[in-house]
Amino acid sequence: MKKILLIITLFFCVLSTNVMSYPKIEAVKDNTNYLLIHEKSLPIVDIEISFAIGSKDDGNLKGITNYSIELLHQQKINGEKIIDSFEKVGALYNSSVNRDSSSLKIRFIKNDQNIEFISKKLNEILKAKNLSATSLEYTRDVIMNSIASRDLNPASIISYKTNEEFFVGTGYAHPISGYKNIIKEINISDISKHLKKIININNIKISMVGDINENEATYFISRALDNVPMENDYISIYNKLNYQGNSKVRNIDHDSKQTHISIYIPSITRKHKNFYNILVANYIFGGSGFGSMLMQEIREKNGLAYSVYSYLAPFKDIGVLKIGMQTESKNTEKSLKILKKEINKFEKFDISGEKIKKAKFGLLKSFELRLDTNKKMLSTLSAINNYEMHDNYFQEYVEGINLVTKESIISSLKSNLDFENILINTVGNN
Amino acid sequence: MSLAPSLAESSMKFSDRIEEYVLTNGLKVILIEDKRSPAIVSSIWYNVGSSYEYSGVSGISHVLEHMMFKGTKNTQPGDFSKRIKEVGGSENAFTGRDFTGYYQKIHKDYLELSLKLESDRMSNILFSEEEFRKEVEVVKEERRLRTDDKPISKIFEKIGLQAFGMKDYGIPIIGTMDDLNNIKVSDLKKWYANYYVPNNATLILAGNFESNNAKSLIKKYYGNYSKRKVINYSKVNEHEIYFDEITVKDKVSQPIVLLSFKKKSFSVEDKKELYAMELLLELMDGGLSSRFTKNLIDDNKIALNTFISYDSYSRKDSLITLGGSPRIGVQPEDLRTAFINEFSIFIKNGLKKNELLNTKSRLLANNIYEFDSVFYQAMQVGMLETKNLDWRLLDEYVDDIDSITEKDLINAAKKIISSDYIYSLIEPAP
Numbered sequence: 132m133k134k135i136l137l138i139i140t141l142f143f144c145v146l147s148t149n150v151m152s153y154p155k156i157e158a159v160k161d162n163t164n165y166l167l168i169h170e171k172s173l174p175i176v177d178i179e180i181s182f183a184i185g186s187k188d189d190g191n192l193k194g195i196t197n198y199s200i201e202l203l204h205q206q207k208i209n210g211e212k213i214i215d216s217f218e219k220v221g222a223l224y225n226s227s228v229n230r231d232s233s234s235l236k237i238r239f240i241k242n243d244q245n246i247e248f249i250s251k252k253l254n255e256i257l258k259a260k261n262l263s264a265t266s267l268e269y270t271r272d273v274i275m276n277s278i279a280s281r282d283l284n285p286a287s288i289i290s291y292k293t294n295e296e297f298f299v300g301t302g303y304a305h306p307i308s309g310y311k312n313i314i315k316e317i318n319i320s321d322i323s324k325h326l327k328k329i330i331n332i333n334n335i336k337i338s339m340v341g342d343i344n345e346n347e348a349t350y351f352i353s354r355a356l357d358n359v360p361m362e363n364d365y366i367s368i369y370n371k372l373n374y375q376g377n378s379k380v381r382n383i384d385h386d387s388k389q390t391h392i393s394i395y396i397p398s399i400t401r402k403h404k405n406f407y408n409i410l411v412a413n414y415i416f417g418g419s420g421f422g423s424m425l426m427q428e429i430r431e432k433n434g435l436a437y438s439v440y441s442y443l444a445p446f447k448d449i450g451v452l453k454i455g456m457q458t459e460s461k462n463t464e465k466s467l468k469i470l471k472k473e474i475n476k477f478e479k480f481d482i483s484g485e486k487i488k489k490a491k492f493g494l495l496k497s498f499e500l501r502l503d504t505n506k507k508m509l510s511t512l513s514a515i516n517n518y519e520m521h522d523n524y525f526q527e528y529v530e531g532i533n534l535v536t537k538e539s540i541i542s543s544l545k546s547n548l549d550f551e552n553i554l555i556n557t558v559g560n561n
Numbered sequence: 562m563s564l565a566p567s568l569a570e571s572s573m574k575f576s577d578r579i580e581e582y583v584l585t586n587g588l589k590v591i592l593i594e595d596k597r598s599p600a601i602v603s604s605i606w607y608n609v610g611s612s613y614e615y616s617g618v619s620g621i622s623h624v625l626e627h628m629m630f631k632g633t634k635n636t637q638p639g640d641f642s643k644r645i646k647e648v649g650g651s652e653n654a655f656t657g658r659d660f661t662g663y664y665q666k667i668h669k670d671y672l673e674l675s676l677k678l679e680s681d682r683m684s685n686i687l688f689s690e691e692e693f694r695k696e697v698e699v700v701k702e703e704r705r706l707r708t709d710d711k712p713i714s715k716i717f718e719k720i721g722l723q724a725f726g727m728k729d730y731g732i733p734i735i736g737t738m739d740d741l742n743n744i745k746v747s748d749l750k751k752w753y754a755n756y757y758v759p760n761n762a763t764l765i766l767a768g769n770f771e772s773n774n775a776k777s778l779i780k781k782y783y784g785n786y787s788k789r790k791v792i793n794y795s796k797v798n799e800h801e802i803y804f805d806e807i808t809v810k811d812k813v814s815q816p817i818v819l820l821s822f823k824k825k826s827f828s829v830e831d832k833k834e835l836y837a838m839e840l841l842l843e844l845m846d847g848g849l850s851s852r853f854t855k856n857l858i859d860d861n862k863i864a865l866n867t868f869i870s871y872d873s874y875s876r877k878d879s880l881i882t883l884g885g886s887p888r889i890g891v892q893p894e895d896l897r898t899a900f901i902n903e904f905s906i907f908i909k910n911g912l913k914k915n916e917l918l919n920t921k922s923r924l925l926a927n928n929i930y931e932f933d934s935v936f937y938q939a940m941q942v943g944m945l946e947t948k949n950l951d952w953r954l955l956d957e958y959v960d961d962i963d964s965i966t967e968k969d970l971i972n973a974a975k976k977i978i979s980s981d982y983i984y985s986l987i988e989p990a991p
Contacts, residue, residue: 172597173932174573204849212859215850219919221926240926269858272889276865279814285710386812388705420651421630421642431639434695437703457706489647496649496668503598503666503768504933 153499153525154508156515159339159348166516167339167348168508174241176341177509180253180355181234181517183336184329187302187446188367194274194309195317195325197228201270202322203235206261216252220245230303231447232517233329236509241342250354257335257359259326267319278311285457289391289558292383297395297554301370303446328365332356338513340505370448372397376552380467382561390463390559394454394470397549401445401518407531408543409443409452414490416477417441417454424476428469429456435466452548460560467555478550480541487540491532498528573929574956575942580772581952587760587788590779591942591952593767595935601768602936603675604664605683606943608791609756611734612658612877615796616727620736621744621752623656624700628749629663630654631692633685638692641678648674658730659876660947661756666936669769673778680782683757693746704735712811712987717870719807720821720880720983726800729877758789763946767939807985815865815886816893819985820900822881822977827874827950835873836961837969838977842869842881844920844970845903851920852903853885863891863899876948881977893986904978912967924962 159165186196204214204224217224222239235256239245255261281287291306298304308314335356339348374397399405410418417425417440429439439456454474458466502508515524578594610622632638645652650667665675708714718733725731736744764783766775802823827835846853846869857864867885887896931937942952 170597173929175930175933212850218848218850218923219915221922223926223930238930240929265859269862272865276814276886276889283812283814388709389702419646421639422646427639430699432695434698435702437699437706458702459705493647493649497651498649500598500600500649500651500666500668503600503935506933 154502156512156521156524157345158521159337159345159352163519163521164335164516165337165339165348165352166512166521167343167345168512169344170340170505170508171342173505174342175238175505176241176245176339176343177236177238177505178351179234179236179338179509179513180257181232181336181338181513182329182334183232183367183517184334184365185229185231185233186305186307187230187370188328188365189302189305189309192309192313192317192321192325193305194307194314195321196233196329197307197309198270198274198314198317199322199325199329200226200228200233200235201274202262202266203256203259203326205263205266205270206255206259207263208255208261213252213256217249220248222249228307230307234513238506246343246347246351247354250351253355254357254359257330257355259323259330262319262322264319267322271314271317274308274314275311277308278306278314281306281308285385285387285389285391285558288383288385289393289455289556292558293393293395293554293556296381296556297374297451298370298372298449300373301449302368303370303449327360327362330359332359332361335359336513336516338509338516340509340512372449374552374554376554378471378553378555380555380557383556383558385558385560387559388459389457390460390557390561391457392455392463392466392470393556394474395554396452396454396474397552398443398450398452399445399547400447400450402520403445403450403547405539405543405547406445407535408540409547411487411490411494411532411535412477412480412540412544413441413443413452414494415482415486416473418443419490419493424473425454425456425470428473429466433465433469435462435469463557463559463561467557474550474553478544478548480537480544482537484537487535487537491535494532495529573932575938575952576956579942579952584759584780584784586784586786587758588783588786589763589946590776591763591765591946592770592772592775593765593935593938593942594770594772595767595938596769598935599669599769600666600935601669601672601675601766601770602664602666602939603672603679604662604765604767604939604943605679606660606662606763606765606947607756608659608761608947609661609752610657610659610947611732611736612729613756613793613795614732615794617740618744618748618752619727619732619740620700620734621740621748622661623735624697624741624744625749625752626654626656626661626663627696627700628688628693629682629686631689631696632687633681634687635681635685636678638689641682644674644678650675656734657944657947658732658734660944662943664936664939672766672770672775676778676782680786683759683762683783684786686753688746688750688753690746693749697741697744700735701738701741704738704741708733708735709738712809712813713817715811716807716809716817716819716985716987717882719809720819720882720985723805723807723983724802724821724823724880725798725878728796728798728800730875730879731800755792755794758791759783759786760788761791763943765939765943765946767935767942802983804981804983807983808988809986810988810990813987813989815889816989817884817886817987818893818896818900819882819884820897821983821985822883822980824871824875824879824881826877826879827948829950829954832961833965833969834973837965837973838881839873840920840924840962840965841907841970841973841977842871843924844916845869846883847920848923852907856903857885857896857899861899862888863896864888874945874948874950874954893988897984901978904974907974908971908978911971917965917967917970921962921965925959928958
């Protein structure tokens, strides 16, 4: 009997993998740092250049990675800002910084002229030789204003205060935009020095999606990276979680109509072997919107919030399961009681096999739909690139989900979610 | 630099892939084929939104949208979302001034499920008192989250009321708190019975469907509903706009200045004038190379940030709002004057070299990028339909924009600065 069941299970795995069709990922000229999905149905090219340096690498100059990346597109060549050159040809440029990495994204209409032009301009950005004091000053004002705004908005307050507490003693603790007293002291020499740490050939990954073939991609990359520095003496410091919690609620007083609630549970990183167990478990708990345990209790049964959610935020060194909601301040206590009860239920995970099966099926089907635009393909490809999972990412995802069982979830919840060290914060009139 | 997007533009037409027809009961059906992925976005649009409401029932269209997930004669509360999620789909709904829309993004294998569930709630909603009581609390939480704790949303609500009163586009989509407290199930039933009929709706499928199969399923699930007369409950708008200045103190880090000008509703006869307005506003603030950024932020250092808010295809008279924050040390009044000066300077000196070409490039490229998403394609067509406008406008857009001249832009600029406007200021609360 056991043998038959095993055969059926294996057959299901193979069937699920084969039925789905995923885009082909090419390593440009066999270099696995440069990945391409050639998708030519639209005359659009999307490119993301990412660096393995994020705000966790700020050191004492907290906020400097964000500040530096913001200045790149403001460089002026022959009196014209690089961002203006992009806009002239209808190209869309943006940059972002998160805790583990930074990136530049560009979208443009495919033609030979644009491939020449955009690659040249990106090269100018990456060489970072034209930073100006005027841009430095303006960007400082913008960042200082956003820091000031951060203390006026309950959603921002709870986010950065909870991070400061939970990630204490690591590079993940401070806000990406930094602090006023540090930002105002950062000068052009600090920025130049930091950009050298961020931008070097060995530290760059490029992901490309759209109407661009391998030869064109090779040409584009060679132009964009021409003479970009190669030195790489910086090694990112490994961060270990130091937080010790006790599930007591800390309120940060703020005058708002709603109280924001944030709960952090220590968890695992993306490449952990039990990642898929936690993913399926969280899907049932609060990661799937309507029908999830949290949505059912907080919104559907009690009408306490418009939005309640949980998600796994897997950083490079540390993982955290985040739970969040907002409610009218008089309902804070009631909401916290329900949330704690649901967390206890989640920990015990007395969920039927049928529900787990449905969750797995839903996750796999939605995974296929996740690649329905070039934009989303780029975002997935870039994640694959950054996690160095290009070999068999799609297959591994499908197999990872298929192998999840109730027993494997329960075991992972025990070993991979630290329910003894939960952090609970609220921000509002309590 | 050449106008890159236009080369690719000729192949990017809706008319190549669109089919439309009307069922005998008046339901309009639009099929947009796009086989780039296995996804289909199935959406239905009802011609009702906040501009159909009146004082006392403001927000009713949006509350009804929420109640549409609370069970029918054939489904339990929450079943709709659960069943779509079980097959990996996602779904949501949205209420605007002129429409209430519902969509599901699903794998092509589950089109029938989506049509079956959506057609069921066109006429079988239950309206349980208990469910309503809880859901209206959820909507109130949504209002607290999106409006009451957001200074910029609150000021826009105030400006709308001063411009149009509790009529047309002055009515807040989410409703006032007083009206949310007073809306009854009987009001909802009346609203639903009147507006949720096939002859007041448009069904739009976008994505990877097989046309004959889709048509036969649509007939099967929607064909049996009867046509009914729709009564217009909205009241005649006798409100006259008044131009008193609005000054409030709120939780902002820097003052926010807003200048709101009245804009007439979109009509095909005035297309050229309205597109000239759109192009002018793009030229002023459409990107980081636009005039506001160059002149007010970079050169004159007056503004920290700027924005323009408007709706091209409005069904009723609406507002164009110019806004932004002054740089630290600059008075709000100076930014106000600078906004007006930008238009005066443009009228006096006209375009700079290549400025029109670059701005058109940007708009046309964006027009192509929008084809990346089937969801967005359905949104574009759906929004036009609910404003009694034809999707063919989207195909004509490229030529229409291309035909705009400097003279048209100067006329548009004159129209803006010769009219009165509502000046609003949010000052940082002490």
